[in-house]
Amino acid sequence: MFQKIGKAARDRLAKLGIHTPFGLLLHLPLRYQDETHLYPVADAPIGQVVQLEGRVTHASVTYKPRKMLTVKLQDGSGALQLRFLHFYPSQAATLTPGVKVRVLGELRHGFFGAEMVHPQYRIVKEDEPLAEALTPVYPTTQGLGQGTLRKLISQALAGADLCDTLPDALRMPLRLPDFASSISLLHQPSPDISPAALDERNHPAWQRVIFDELLAQQLSMRLHYQKRRARGAPPLPPRQQLGAALLECLPFPLTAAQQRVCAEISADLARTHPMQRLLQGDVGSGKTVVAALAACQAIENDFQAAIMAPTEILAEQHYLKLSAWLEPLGITVAWLSGSLGKKDKRAALERVVSGEAQLAIGTHALFQEQVEFRQLGLAIIDEQHRFGVHQRLALRQKGGEIHQLMMSATPIPRTLSMSYYADLDVSVIDQLPPGRTPIVTKLVDSARRDEIIARIRDACVQGRQAYWVCPLIEESEALQLKTALETFELLSQTFPELSIGLVHGRLPSQEKAATMARFKTGEIQLLVATTVIEVGVDVPNASLMVIEHAERFGLSQLHQLRGRVGRGATQSTCILLFQSPLSETARARLRIIYENTDGFEVARQDLALRGPGEFLGARQSGVAMLRFADLERDQALLDQARTIADRMLAEYPELAEQHLTRWLGQQQEFLKV
Ligand code: ADP
Ligand code: MG
Numbered sequence: 001m002f003q004k005i006g007k008a009a010r011d012r013l014a015k016l017g018i019h020t021p022f023g024l025l026l027h028l029p030l031r032y033q034d035e036t037h038l039y040p041v042a043d044a045p046i047g048q049v050v051q052l053e054g055r056v057t058h059a060s061v062t063y064k065p066r067k068m069l070t071v072k073l074q075d076g077s078g079a080l081q082l083r084f085l086h087f088y089p090s091q092a093a094t095l096t097p098g099v100k101v102r103v104l105g106e107l108r109h110g111f112f113g114a115e116m117v118h119p120q121y122r123i124v125k126e127d128e129p130l131a132e133a134l135t136p137v138y139p140t141t142q143g144l145g146q147g148t149l150r151k152l153i154s155q156a157l158a159g160a161d162l163c164d165t166l167p168d169a170l171r172m173p174l175r176l177p178d179f180a181s182s183i184s185l186l187h188q189p190s191p192d193i194s195p196a197a198l199d200e201r202n203h204p205a206w207q208r209v210i211f212d213e214l215l216a217q218q219l220s221m222r223l224h225y226q227k228r229r230a231r232g233a234p235p236l237p238p239r240q241q242l243g244a245a246l247l248e249c250l251p252f253p254l255t256a257a258q259q260r261v262c263a264e265i266s267a268d269l270a271r272t273h274p275m276q277r278l279l280q281g282d283v284g285s286g287k288t289v290v291a292a293l294a295a296c297q298a299i300e301n302d303f304q305a306a307i308m309a310p311t312e313i314l315a316e317q318h319y320l321k322l323s324a325w326l327e328p329l330g331i332t333v334a335w336l337s338g339s340l341g342k343k344d345k346r347a348a349l350e351r352v353v354s355g356e357a358q359l360a361i362g363t364h365a366l367f368q369e370q371v372e373f374r375q376l377g378l379a380i381i382d383e384q385h386r387f388g389v390h391q392r393l394a395l396r397q398k399g400g401e402i403h404q405l406m407m408s409a410t411p412i413p414r415t416l417s418m419s420y421y422a423d424l425d426v427s428v429i430d431q432l433p434p435g436r437t438p439i440v441t442k443l444v445d446s447a448r449r450d451e452i453i454a455r456i457r458d459a460c461v462q463g464r465q466a467y468w469v470c471p472l473i474e475e476s477e478a479l480q481l482k483t484a485l486e487t488f489e490l491l492s493q494t495f496p497e498l499s500i501g502l503v504h505g506r507l508p509s510q511e512k513a514a515t516m517a518r519f520k521t522g523e524i525q526l527l528v529a530t531t532v533i534e535v536g537v538d539v540p541n542a543s544l545m546v547i548e549h550a551e552r553f554g555l556s557q558l559h560q561l562r563g564r565v566g567r568g569a570t571q572s573t574c575i576l577l578f579q580s581p582l583s584e585t586a587r588a589r590l591r592i593i594y595e596n597t598d599g600f601e602v603a604r605q606d607l608a609l610r611g612p613g614e615f616l617g618a619r620q621s622g623v624a625m626l627r628f629a630d631l632e633r634d635q636a637l638l639d640q641a642r643t644i645a646d647r648m649l650a651e652y653p654e655l656a657e658q659h660l661t662r663w664l665g666q667q668q669e670f671l672k673v
Contacts, residue, residue, distance in 0.1 A: 001159050005152065012144040013152075022662060024156040027149070028186050028209065028628070029136035034195045035104060036131050040077035046109050053102045053124065054080060059095045071095050073103070081115040100124050134189040134198065153187055165659035166212070167652055170644055174211070175204075182208040201633070210629045211637050214419070216663035217626065218645035219656050221422035226649065228423070233274035233401050236303060236377055238266045242296035245329050250289065257431040258286055264427045265294050265405060269378065275403040278384070278421060281429030282599040283409045283563025284436070290429070291380045292322055294405055299331060299358045303377025308364040310383050312338060312509040313516060313532055318382065319361045321538075326359065336362030336371065339509035378403045409563070410556045411600040413607050415631040418638055439566035440573045441594050443550075445580055452546060452575055457495050460525040464570070465542040468528045469561055470504075471549035480530060481506055487548075488528045499523060504530040531557065533564060540568035550576035550593075551586040555606040558593045585609070608632060 001021050005013070018024055035051055044050045054073030061069050069084040069092050082103065084091070095101065105119025138149045162180035164171070171178070177185075182205040189198060197203055201210065247254070254262065261279060268275035281287045295305035307322070309315040316337065323333040334348045334357035351357040355374030362371070364381070384406040406424070417426055444452060456466050470487050473480040481504055488502040501515045501524035512532070518524045520539050527533075527542075545565045550558060558576070565572040578590060592605045631638065648656040 001155060009144065009148065009152070012141055015141045016139065016144075021156040021160060024153050025160055025162075025183055025187075026209075026627075026663075027138060027153065029198075030139050031137050032134040032189065032195060032198050033104065033137055035135050036133065036191070038102075038130060041073075041075045041080045041114055042077035044107050044114070046107050046114075049104065049106050051102065051104045052080060052107075053100065056095055056097050056099045056101060058097060059092065061092055069095075071101075073101060079113060081110065081112050082119060082121070083115060083117050085118070094123060100126070102128065133191045134193060134195060136187055136189075157184055157187060165655050165662060166215070166644075166648075167655060170647060170652075174640055174644075176208045176211055177204045179208060179212065181205070201628075201630075206628070207637065210634055211641060212659070213626055213628050213663065214634065214638050214641035215645055215648075216660055217419055218422060218641045219648065219660050220664060221419075222645050222649060223656075223660075224423040228276060229273045231274060231401060232272055233403055234301070234303060234377055235270050235272050236298050236301040236403065237270040238297055239300045242300045242329055242331070243293045246292060246296055246325060249325065249328065252433065254289070255286065255429075255431050255433055257281075257429045258290055261427040261429055262290055262293050264425075265290070266297060268425065269294065269297050269403055274401055275405065275425070276423070277405055277425045277427055278412075278417075279405060279407045279427050279429070280411055280417075281407070281409065282411060282432065283560060284432060284567055285409075285429040286433050287382075287407045287409070287429065288318065288321060291382070291405065291407060292325055294378060294380065295322075295359055296326075296329075296331075298378040298403070301377065303375050304352070304355065304357070304373050305359050305378040305380065306371075306373070306376060307359070307361045307380045307382060309361075310364060311532060312363055313503070313512055313537060314383065315361055315363050316509075316513050317516070317538060322359065322361060331359060332357045334360045336360055337509060338363060339513075376402055378405065380405045380407065382407050384408045409560060409599065411603045413600070413604045415635055415638060416607065418642060419626075419631060422642070435569055436566060437569065437571050438597055439562060440571065441562065441597070442573065442575045443590055443594050444575055444577055446548070446577045447580070449548075449577060452577065453491070453494065456526065456544060456546060457498060459544050460495075460498050464544055465519070465522065465524075465539065466526050466544035466546070467533065467542060467564055468526060469533070469545065469547040470528065470530050472531060472552045472557075477505070480504075484528060484530050491526065491528060495526075498525050500526045500528060502528045503532055505532050531561070533561070537564055538567060539564070541570075543568065543570045543572040545572075545574045546577060547574070548577045549579055551578045551582055551590060555589055555593055555602055559599050559602045562593070563599075 002010070013019070013024070016027065018027055033049070037051060038053050039045075039050050041052055041054065044052060052073075052075065054075035056071055057074045057079070058072040059069070061067065066085070069087045071082040071084075073080045073082065080103075100123065101121050102124045103116060103119040103121040105116040108115055108117070136150065138146060138153075140146065140149055162183060164179045166176075166179065185193075185205040186198070186209065198206070201207070261281075265275070265277060265279070268277055279287055279290060291307060295307070298305040307318055309318055316335075319333065319335045323335075326333060332351065334351050336345070336348050336352075340348065348357070349371060352360050353372050353374060360371065360373070379402055381404065412421060456468070460466060468487065468491065470480065470484040473483065484502065484504050488500065491498075492500050501519055503512050503515050507515075515524065515527070516537070519527045519542070522541060543565050545562065547553070547558065547561055553561070562574045565574060576590065576593070578586075582590070588609060589606075592602060592609070596602050596605070629637070645656075648659070
């Protein structure tokens with residue numbers, strides 16, 4: 001059927017993403033129009049979209065105040081005026097007195113009585129029949145009219161094999177209608193369906209389509225998950241040596257949440273297929289020690305472990321912390337820094353290849369380039385949300401035959417983790433270590449910047465430490481750098497008595513590391529920084545943070561930054577300086593961060609504000625987004641789709657495959673990289 005469509009129309013369909021007859025069937029109406037009813041002009045409700053019919057009594061083109069075609073209609077009950085600002089001369093020519101016209105539009109009450117501006121209209125014969133049912137209105141593109149689309153879709157409907165991919169035994173308990181009738185109802189509603197019934201997505205026919213879309217996504221993700229389980233990996237069972245020794249040396253006991261996730265990871269590592277687990281935990285919840293314990297389990301099985309971080313600062317911090325923890329236990333840690341000299345780097349790489357180093361730590365970039373292991377058993381990816389969706393998916397799909405632990409402080413709301421992360425196992429640390437005092441967040445207008453600067457100085461003089469975060473300037477890194485330098489100069493000149501440091505992305509990593517170390521020991525009191533300190537930096541004594549132009553940052557970024565303070569026992573404060581006037585959305589975002597300290601809640605509200613596409617940062621990455629389903633609204637259906645997907649794969653594998661092919665075509669991956 002598709003071959004018979006002309007090239008021009010086919011190109012336009014392609015623009016709408018339609019390439020097959022089934023694609024046409026899934027091109028569902030945006031809304032419906034009620035053309036089943038004619039109102040007398042005198043009784044028609046004002047302010048609503050209504051259909052009326054009358055004879056032209058007068059038509060004229062006027063030029064003041066601007067060119068306009070005015071047409072007067074009379075239907076026996078009253079008069080109606082139509083106004084067109086854009087029209088063709090041919091249009092004006094056909095609307096001559098005596099002609100019968102049927103119009104559909106919003107009825108208003110104008111100066112000259114009832115009127116419609118730019119209604120849809122057509123010239124009709126005597127006793128032209130009314131539509132019997134609602135008329136679908138489709139999303140379309142230039143050059144492809146509603147009429148053509150309707151015709152093509154009804155042809156596709158006539159020729160389609162709409163057999164159900166959901167077996168009755170699974171469908172009945174869900175109380176969902178069958179697929180064929182749902183699709184035809186949405187394209188060609190029967191006469192008894194009222195206009196309001198299909199507007200909301202809770203009509204059973206819509207529910208069925210939404211369910212099928214979610215089911216396709218779940219099937220694709222679960223299939224991925226199963227494929228991975230079919231691959232082999234070295235089992236790394238707990239031998240209770242290194243981990244127990246590490247726990248004994250730590251100055252704190254694990255929280256209950258840390259113990260729980262450690263047990264989950266430990267059990268995964270013991271299995272004969274590769275672990276792919278996402279460890280979620282709010283900023284400061286203590287993920288590093290969990291990573292260290294996982295590494296210990298790999299090492300006590302004579303395998304190597306690797307920890308990758310998105311930035312040098314973070315990688316170095318991990319190196320310092322983990323070597324302090326693990327070297328006393330006899331573990332050799334290799335530090336793979338971009339800033340190492342050629343010779344040192346070669347030596348470090350050598351120790352990894354030979355197996356002398358049991359743990360390697362570095363940035364992800366470095367690992368990708370050149371590191372070879374003697375026998376790698378576990379890869380740990382810290383702050384995985386910092387990697388682009390693209391890299392993240394690549395990492396996930398590459399995975400191979402090693403165990404992977406991904407850690408993230410950007411909490412992923414449940415609906416998202418159930419859909420886009422459904423191929424991963426997830427562990428959550430839902431508790432902070434004891435003794436933390438909640439951070440106080442303040443919103444302050446930039447007009448009061450000087451006042452804030454003075455307050456920061458007083459606090460530093462009294463022995464506290466502070467971060468001053470410079471504004472994010474997305475368009476220009478150079479400009480961002482300039483601002484950071486200027487702020488540093490200004491603060492240094494104003495307060496010669498303070499020891500002030502500066503870190504930014506362009507600094508050589510050695511210098512960056514040295515500055516961070518001096519901040520950590522307390523030698524530097526005030527650290528001026530760009531967002532390089534966003535993730536992971538852990539200096540418990542710092543209890544004050546100022547973020548300039550907070551309105552320019554994303555919410556998860558603000559939450560991450562704020563998480564740099566509040567790590568010790570002292571009361572911490574985060575001051576968000578904003579530039580007024582604030583836009584509506586900026587105001588809404590700042591309110592969320594001001595009112596919430598729980599990262600999950602911030603993420604949930606962020607998702608509600610932005611939608612999953614932007615939240616995932618997936619706009620350009622080609623992640624196939626859901627067309628009909630809305631994860632917030634359709635949570636109940638998502639839960640059902642998840643359960644049914646597992647059952648389909650187990651009990652009806654052929655139907656599962658058919659369903660996937662139908663919805664995703666040959667490309668059976670919901671996540672396209
Ligand atoms: P994140 O989850 O953000 O990576 P970290 O692993 O950096 O958090 O931990 C934050 C701080 O909390 C560190 O100083 C760490 O040593 C400390 N910490 C971790 N677990 C505990 C615990 N169970 N009790 C007390 N402090 C802990
Ligand atoms: Mg961390």
